[in-house]
Amino acid sequence: MATIKDVAKLANVAPSTVSRVIANNPRISDKTKVRVREAMGELGYHPNFIARSLANKSTEAIGLVIPSSADKAFQNPFFPEIIRGISKGVHQKHYSLQMSTGETEDEIFEGVMQMVEGKRVDGIILLYSRVDDKLTGYLKRKKFPFVIVGKPFKDIEEITHVDNDNYRAAKEVTEHLIYLGHEQIAFVGGNLNFVVTIDRLLGYEKAIRNANLVYRDEYIVHEEFLKEGGQEAVKELFSLKEPPTALVVADDLMALGVLNMLDTMGINVPNDVSVVSFNNVMLSEVSRPPLTTVDINIFQLGYEAAKNMIQIIEEPLEPMKRIIVPYRIVERQSCIEYVKEHLQSV
Amino acid sequence: MATIKDVAKLANVAPSTVSRVIANNPRISDKTKVRVREAMGELGYHPNFIARSLANKSTEAIGLVIPSSADKAFQNPFFPEIIRGISKGVHQKHYSLQMSTGETEDEIFEGVMQMVEGKRVDGIILLYSRVDDKLTGYLKRKKFPFVIVGKPFKDIEEITHVDNDNYRAAKEVTEHLIYLGHEQIAFVGGNLNFVVTIDRLLGYEKAIRNANLVYRDEYIVHEEFLKEGGQEAVKELFSLKEPPTALVVADDLMALGVLNMLDTMGINVPNDVSVVSFNNVMLSEVSRPPLTTVDINIFQLGYEAAKNMIQIIEEPLEPMKRIIVPYRIVERQSCIEYVKEHLQSV
DNA sequence: TTGTAAGCGTTATCAC
DNA sequence: GTGATAACGCTTACAA
Numbered sequence: 001m002a003t004i005k006d007v008a009k010l011a012n013v014a015p016s017t018v019s020r021v022i023a024n025n026p027r028i029s030d031k032t033k034v035r036v037r038e039a040m041g042e043l044g045y046h047p048n049f050i051a052r053s054l055a056n057k058s059t060e061a062i063g064l065v066i067p068s069s070a071d072k073a074f075q076n077p078f079f080p081e082i083i084r085g086i087s088k089g090v091h092q093k094h095y096s097l098q099m100s101t102g103e104t105e106d107e108i109f110e111g112v113m114q115m116v117e118g119k120r121v122d123g124i125i126l127l128y129s130r131v132d133d134k135l136t137g138y139l140k141r142k143k144f145p146f147v148i149v150g151k152p153f154k155d156i157e158e159i160t161h162v163d164n165d166n167y168r169a170a171k172e173v174t175e176h177l178i179y180l181g182h183e184q185i186a187f188v189g190g191n192l193n194f195v196v197t198i199d200r201l202l203g204y205e206k207a208i209r210n211a212n213l214v215y216r217d218e219y220i221v222h223e224e225f226l227k228e229g230g231q232e233a234v235k236e237l238f239s240l241k242e243p244p245t246a247l248v249v250a251d252d253l254m255a256l257g258v259l260n261m262l263d264t265m266g267i268n269v270p271n272d273v274s275v276v277s278f279n280n281v282m283l284s285e286v287s288r289p290p291l292t293t294v295d296i297n298i299f300q301l302g303y304e305a306a307k308n309m310i311q312i313i314e315e316p317l318e319p320m321k322r323i324i325v326p327y328r329i330v331e332r333q334s335c336i337e338y339v340k341e342h343l344q345s346v
Numbered sequence: 347m348a349t350i351k352d353v354a355k356l357a358n359v360a361p362s363t364v365s366r367v368i369a370n371n372p373r374i375s376d377k378t379k380v381r382v383r384e385a386m387g388e389l390g391y392h393p394n395f396i397a398r399s400l401a402n403k404s405t406e407a408i409g410l411v412i413p414s415s416a417d418k419a420f421q422n423p424f425f426p427e428i429i430r431g432i433s434k435g436v437h438q439k440h441y442s443l444q445m446s447t448g449e450t451e452d453e454i455f456e457g458v459m460q461m462v463e464g465k466r467v468d469g470i471i472l473l474y475s476r477v478d479d480k481l482t483g484y485l486k487r488k489k490f491p492f493v494i495v496g497k498p499f500k501d502i503e504e505i506t507h508v509d510n511d512n513y514r515a516a517k518e519v520t521e522h523l524i525y526l527g528h529e530q531i532a533f534v535g536g537n538l539n540f541v542v543t544i545d546r547l548l549g550y551e552k553a554i555r556n557a558n559l560v561y562r563d564e565y566i567v568h569e570e571f572l573k574e575g576g577q578e579a580v581k582e583l584f585s586l587k588e589p590p591t592a593l594v595v596a597d598d599l600m601a602l603g604v605l606n607m608l609d610t611m612g613i614n615v616p617n618d619v620s621v622v623s624f625n626n627v628m629l630s631e632v633s634r635p636p637l638t639t640v641d642i643n644i645f646q647l648g649y650e651a652a653k654n655m656i657q658i659i660e661e662p663l664e665p666m667k668r669i670i671v672p673y674r675i676v677e678r679q680s681c682i683e684y685v686k687e688h689l690q691s692v
Numbered sequence: 693t694t695g696t697a698a699g700c701g702t703t704a705t706c707a708c
Numbered sequence: 709g710t711g712a713t714a715a716c717g718c719t720t721a722c723a724a
Contacts, residue, residue: 003701014711019703027709046463050405051701053396054716061444061466074430075423075628084415087447091457096466098407099443101433111437117392120407120442230632260632282421286576286606288634349717360695365719373693397717400700 002043011039022047062090062309063121065112065135066101067128073190074101076253077281078298079127082149085302086125093310095122109134116144122313125305129153129161129195145316147309149301151195160312162304162323164296166196169327170203170248173276173294176329177246178211181338182274186219186244188233188258190251197222200250200278219244223254230257238265245338249277252284255291259334263288274335290332297325348389357385368393407442408655409467411458411481413474415447419536422599423627424644425473428495431648432471439656441468455480462490468659471651475499475507475541491662493655495647497541506658508650508669510642512542515673516549516594519622519640522675523592524557527684528620532565532590534579534604536597543568546596546624565590569600576603584611591684595623598630601637605680609634620681636678643671 004022008015013032020028021036039045053059064086067073083097090097098121100111112135115121124139129150139146140155148161177185187204189197201220208215221236223229233254237244249255255277262269269275269289277284280295304323312318354361359378366374367382385391399405410432413419429443436443444467446457458481461467470485475496485492486501494507523531533550535543547566554561567582569575579600583590595601601623608615615621615635623630626641650669658664 004703005701015701016703016712017710020710023703025709029709032709046459048701049460049464049466050396050399051716052703054400054718055701055703057716059396064445072628075426077421077423079426080421083445084420084447087415087445088449091448091453096460097445099410099429099433099445101430102437103434107437113392114395114442118395120395256629256632260634263634282418283602283629286602288606288609350719351717361717362696362719363694366694369719375693378694394717397700398719400702401717401719403700 001048002045003048004045006043007036007039007045010043011036057119058313059120059122060094061096061098061121062306062313063098063100063112063115063124065108065124065126066099068101068103068105068108076251077283078279081281081298082127082302082305085299085304086306087302088299089303089306089310092307095306095310105134109138112138116142123147123309125149125309131193131195131198145309145312147305147312149305151199153195156322158320160308160321160323162301162308162325164301164325164327166199166296167203167206169278169294169296169329170200171207172203173329174204174207174248175211177248177274177276177335178207178213180246180274180335182246183213183338184219184242184244185213185246185248186221186237188230188237188247188249188254189220189222190229190254191224192222197250200248204248228257230254230259231261234258234261234265238262238267244273246274246335247276249275252277252279252281252291252293255293255334256283256287259287259289259291270334270336274338276335280330284330285332287334289334292332292335293330295328295330297327300325347394348391349394350391352389353382353385353391356389357382403465404659405466405468406440407444407467408436408652408659409444409446409458409461409470411454411470411472412445412447414451414454415449420447422597423629424625427627427644428473428648428651431645431650432652433648434645435649435652435656438653441652441656451480455484458484462488469493469655471495471655477539477541477544491655491658493651493658495651497545499541502668504666506654506667506669508647508654508671510647510671510673512545512642513549513552515624515640515642515675516546517553518549519675520550520553520594521557523594523620523622523681524553524559526592526620526681528592529559529684530565530588530590531559531592531594532567532583534576534583534593534595534600535566535568536575536600537570538568543596546594550594574603576600576605577607580604580607580611584608584613590619592620592681593622595621598623598625598627598637598639601639601680602629602633605633605635605637616680616682620684622681626676630676630678635680638678638681639676641674641676643673646671 004015004018007018018036021033102108102111123145126148129148129152131153151163152159152161189201221233223233249258277291277293280293284291284293350361350364353364364382367379448454448457469491472494475494475498477499497509498505498507535547567579569579595604623637623639626639630637630639
């Protein structure tokens with residue numbers, strides 16, 4: 001493989017000159033630039049990134065931390081989509097992307113340490129935000145550049161993050177249900193350790209309280225993911241004396257599970273119960289019925305995360321930032337007006 | 347940040363000794379090992395991976411190439427799942443994972459070149475196999491270590507790859523339909539540029555011919571992805587004078603689209619038409635009806651790819667390998683026996 | 693068993 | 709404008 005020295009020799013210049021040509025340094029005459037570039041072409045030269053990184057103390061790589069791959073949550077189309085966004089932002093600036101997952105929390109932590117201590121990356125994007133997360137604390141202590149997708153659990157004023165206004169979205173969506181005449185609205189959320197769950201729950205609660213509806217604990221269920229989660233939630237909810245007539249579900253995939261279970265129980269959506277969920281993942285269009293859901297702009301979430309991560313790396317003095325990506329309620333066919341004396345279908 | 351020299355100083359040894367301790371070189375006395383390790387602990391020393399890579403000419407990183415992120419295919423849960431498998435294999439050997447996507451083919455190619463020429467990775471895993479793929483040719487020419495998930499289009503004897511026996515799986519699944527009494531069986535595939543589509547189509551064809559059924563061109567549709575794809579396919583197929591009574595669909599997600607469209611057309615699955623698909627992605631359990639599908643062991647596909655990639659890197663003399671991951675037909679509720687004079691429901 | 697010193701391929705700091 | 713030369717932090721002959 002050709003090195004910078006070979007090029008220098010062939011072009012009859014010093015290695016440092018070649019380096020300057022690579023960096024397109026303006027103090028090099030056009031003549032030699034051309035000469036050097038020719039030499040590079042002739043030798044099929046490509047700069048060695050590793051060597052450059054060492055000299056530079058910059059890897060132009062950013063690390064991506066994905067939540068524990070053990071659970072099925074990982075199969076959520078949310079991830080490919082946000083990775084797409086991140087990927088775009090990262091490529092635009094010619095950075096590369098380094099992934100890290102693990103089955104347990106400790107494995108993940110281990111992976112991140114490797115990246116940070118080994119100086120394999122210049123910054124880290126966290127794809128989730130959990131209550132009392134070890135990682136966040138670690139990165140803050142190390143003063144290592146990072147951004148969170150989602151809302152930090154604490155130190156919210158010090159950590160750059162990109163998020164939706166989940167509180168407001170949940171509130172709005174619940175209000176929509178209320179507006180449709182529903183008074184018995186349940187909330188089906190994911191793990192309460194995720195900040196996003198909390199926000200959405202809080203928004204839901206606010207809407208309920210504002211409308212002077214009773215906030216009932218038995219209408220709040222937190223379940224693991226999808227299949228089992230959706231099933232359990234639905235079973236619980238619909239064995240109550242007063243089952244809900246509408247459901248706010250914190251995730252499309254969970255909603256799919258819910259829809260499925262409702263169907264096998266012979267409960268019709270939207271005639272018997274309305275369902276609204278979050279994310280507007282591609283699948284929500286194709287479910288039966290198609291889901292009314294809030295589009296949180298996953299792609300943009302990722303794109304912004306990447307852009308801001310790189311900005312922090314390149315301009316370390318920049319203040320912390322909070323980027324709020326807009327959401328949009330997509331009405332499809334899983335919600336309808338609640339009619340007091342409606343007939344149970346079938 | 348502490349370097350190897352700082353540790354050496356503190357432990358009163360030469361830097362090379364520290365290096366040997368890191369590598370756990372047996373020729374270092376236990377005494378000094380202990381002393382050095384203490385020094386490392388005291389200073390919070392962690393080896394710098396970049397420096398090591400430069401000296402070593404090995405990055406212990408492997409690059410992952412994901413198909414064009416532009417189309418929705420990318421949102422297929424197939425990817426998170428295979429990444430999980432790869433991730434596991436890669437972590438086991440303490441390698442890291444570098445992702446590369448792009449919106450166009452050229453962008454992807456560009457990204458791979460960066461990885462290869464810049465020596466950012468030691469090997470590359472291709473997550474798809476396409477007819478006449480530029481990348482494959484490039485990597486072969488460069489003699490850069492790589493493995494393909496799927497079946498190479500050419501040079502199949504020279505390229506290490508991990509795949510299912512898609513031909514046989516498709517054949518078997520079609521035979522199953524035939525066994526159930528179906529004689530009008532259509533094939534809904536993805537892009538014919540993907541080798542996997544070809545294999546599955548060929549298996550289907552073989553089964554049809556073996557059974558002396560007529561192989562009709564109008565029963566073969568290749569469509570883009572999911573929503574539109576599924577819709578188009580179904581529309582076409584069911585406007586024929588003799589619409590099929592069973593469908594072999596090359597992907598679960600596509601099958602979801604198909605199910606959806608069938609539903610809006612008032613065609614019942616499985617009563618009016620049976621559907622079988624591929625991949626056994628988590629969603630296939632939750633569709634209405636749950637899909638009969640072939641489980642291709644996505645996770646293992648990824649895991650094997652990673653393991654073999656690393657083996658090739660570490661033992662470059664190893665011969666090429668073909669790893670065939672077993673599949674398994676998962677029967678759920680989308681297929682039933684075909685009854686000649688059955689009544690169209692509704 | 694350990695130390696010395698060269699080298700990995702760049703960039704950066706001085707000179708000129 | 710361009711050239712020497714010293715980093716960058718580690719590994720690895722070769723010596724001792």
